Amino acid sequence: MNAIPCLRVEPGRVVLTGSWTLATMLPHLADLQNRLAVPLPAGEHWDLSGLTRLDSAAAVLLWRTWGNAWPEALEIGELHRQVLGRAADLPREMPAAVKHAFHPLESVGRLLLKAAHNLRGVIALFGQVLLDLAYLFRHPADFPRKEFAANVYKAGAQALPVSALVGFLIGVTISYLSALQLKSFGADLFIVNILGIAIIRELGPVLVAVLVAGRSGSAMTAQIGVMRVTEEIDALSTMGISRSIRVVLPKILGLTAAMPLLVLWISAVALLGGMLAAMLQLDLSLNYFIENLPRAVPVANLFIGLGKGLCFGLVIAVVACHFGLRVKPNTESLSANTTSAVVTAITMVILVDAVFAIFTRQIGVPQL
Amino acid sequence: MNESPVIELSGVCTRFGSQTIHCDLDLQVAAGQIVGLLGGSGSGKTTLLREMLGLLRPSAGRVRLFGVDLDDPDLLIQRTVRRRLGMLFQHGALFSALSVFDNIAFPLRELRCLDEDWIRRLVHLKLAMVELETAHGKLMPAELSGGMVKRVALARALALEPELLLLDEPTAGLDPDRSQNFVELVGSLQQALGLTVLMVTHDLNTLAGLATHVAVLAEQRIIAFGPKDQVMTVDHPFVTGFFGADRRKLL
Structure with a gap:
């Protein structure tokens, strides 16, 4: 259950196995992110059927890797597809937090x-x-x-x-x-x-x-x-x-x-x-x-x-x-x-x- | 490592002054179970929950989570264990100085590994899971209704993708529709992630919809623990009184 997340790039397909959860990913996070960041040829076949667990943190990571779109070929269990689906349903543009710029005159006025x-x-x-x-x-x-x-x-x-x-x-x-x-x-x-x-x-x-x-x-x-x-x-x-x-x-x-x-x-x-x-x-x-x-x-x-x-x-x-x-x-x-x-x-x-x-x-x- | 039960209480005694709350209490929850913890008011359910979280040290006995003793002096081990559990407090316990968004993002930021975009997506995902809108992220806890506080607290408890979820009165204060959604949500999460859930609840519908196992706390110990339908038939004044006429509904 606590198997480490594995990423294998085979010719023509990417295979993910193991448990992809926040807790199991954390020790290998930098490595995983680096390997996912390598641009993969388009039309890559993703094989996720070997996953034991997939949580939403991992789903978000994958969704980002795929450039906010489903890959052309994807093999995945129904349960995990739902998890990915939730990540996919998010609006693409995330409203960033509003930041108030500091203005000296304004802050003096506010203070008064x-x-x-x-x-x-x-x-x-x-x-x-x-x-x-x-x-x-x-x-x-x-x-x-x-x-x-x-x-x-x-x-x-x-x-x-x-x-x-x-x-x-x-x-x-x-x-x-x-x-x-x-x-x-x-x-x-x-x-x-x-x-x-x-x-x-x-x-x-x-x-x-x-x-x-x-x-x-x-x-x-x-x-x-x-x-x-x-x-x-x-x-x-x-x-x-x-x-x-x-x-x-x-x-x-x-x-x-x-x-x-x-x-x-x-x-x-x-x-x-x-x-x-x-x-x-x-x-x-x-x-x-x-x-x-x-x-x-x-x-x-x-x-x-x-x-x-x-x-x-x-x-x-x-x-x-x-x-x-x-x-x-x-x-x-x-x-x-x-x-x-x-x-x-x-x-x-x-x-x-x-x-x-x-x-x-x-x-x-x-x-x- | 996987064989050890998620929660293991052995010989737990709790005393406040001369008052005994728990006496020689044993409980073992295996991975994947959804346990409803029942008990009368003042029977020490919340106290027991606090002992499982390590917030309160029992007067005697041992508490183990994931096979790790909570008294372990190693801080790193303690922290790792706590990252594997999520707790929903009865009144939410949201950080009142932080907005809803920051409340949920807080445990994620504390990991110091995730980038801001990832955190933002995750927070919005959790908000969507508990049926809150993106705009609600800007609100402060003081501006939320009771039910919303509960859902934000649940979103925060789920933020770290815990393996063990402890819920204190999760559906109290929610309307029946929402509490049904809540039941479905926790149920589906449990299926997808193999969560172990322990909840203190008085709501029979939540219990019926969610729990696979029931533990009954009375007379200072767990008097019955087992699959829901078995516990229902236990002949004990508290059990018969609690389920009463609703016994049929639950089965």
Whole structure:
């Protein structure tokens, strides 16, 4: 059954024997193709009656050899003739795959249109959330309490260890590097101002935002995306349950609520790291640091930090949910949208941060 | 080499945690047989199929395809064995990022031996075999209806001209006309290529039209295996319950 495919050219006829299948042809493919490619005199007699097996791959090969026509003389079993017949029935002209030529201007335009489309989607989603909130204000019983709590837990509580680790290390690093510089000026005491302002006002919120965008934002996109792929979202709608109230809103509210708390947490841990590093590097006692912190850093900075956290949380969640809802039911789209969600969320966070920096430039800066 | 059965399961046990699915299960399928694997819901038919494919390793016992142990550490041998079988998954398992054409062309391209024209012809041949049109090749799997997904998946399973075809619920979700065509198609392929087919099915018509042999999976093992008409007469609550009044129709 596994006899190798054999091609014998006898005077006036070509004899094929053995099993002509893809599997048996593969080891001898180059050789067979070479021998078939040799132009044979027209009117050749083909003897295929000795074939044990013939599959469609072999049939296509033979049909191509014959120049898309039946040879003038052919001896073949009825079963194998059917296989060849199938190959013969194919249209001669195979439509080639359409290839799109790359055009720089066109791709830039496409990119812009996509960005505009996404912006519109995000705004529409935000509007939907506001409408849902108005609805929930009138029907407080419908508020998705469990989902909200679950999201606060997942995005907030479960992120505590990793954000503490990152915050602590960043605090140590900044404190250590600043201390090296400050020491050379003899301005050791300003470490409190530098660490306080930098961490509370800027680094805490941005660090948390980047962490959360990677951690919770991607998870939200993937979850909503998979729910779309598996039609769970559609199942919800058929039960008369609003997908935006049950799926989207709890995520957005949950992350918006959890973010300021995370900012507070990471700022505290980063300050602790900074304090320890300052103690070791500059012999600054913890007591001195804590006593001077409120003087060096006006409390407005803390509110700015928390406000940033709130906005970043909102931005990350809205962007993540938007991309999650855009997932088409295939794996490629899922991965593409998850990537876009994280990248867009981080970019948006930095953009919003810049806006914050401009509008709060006169608030909370200590007057010396 | 030809004497060894195409599928050989010996002493297969499967446990998920404390739950036993199969216990000391034996099955031998010889070349050229079309075997229908029957069993109640949750009796582990799909699990058994996955074990035959090497996707799941049984807790105990051995699975051999074409006389090759699936636990063989040699990657080349593993690959050769897998190229000799085609699998039709219950839900198609088409690559959603690839078009219909590319889905079918994928295993052919992976051989790295065939030229693009040959592949194109072969893909269109397979599409024609499952009664799809050339234009359907451009569609993405998400744009197909359930029945079309099944036919594309079958075309992909047939792409490498397998000697062994494993079908998981091949006709579920097809209209009776289509499933009849499907039965005829697999039947004619079997005749032309000497395929061995193992299918999990609940559809009595498919079973009646296609299967030469029937294996019944119940009580964690194969309780009956043999030619269709013999198994039909086995006196076992599952067999009598399954075939019920339709027993006559199948004979």
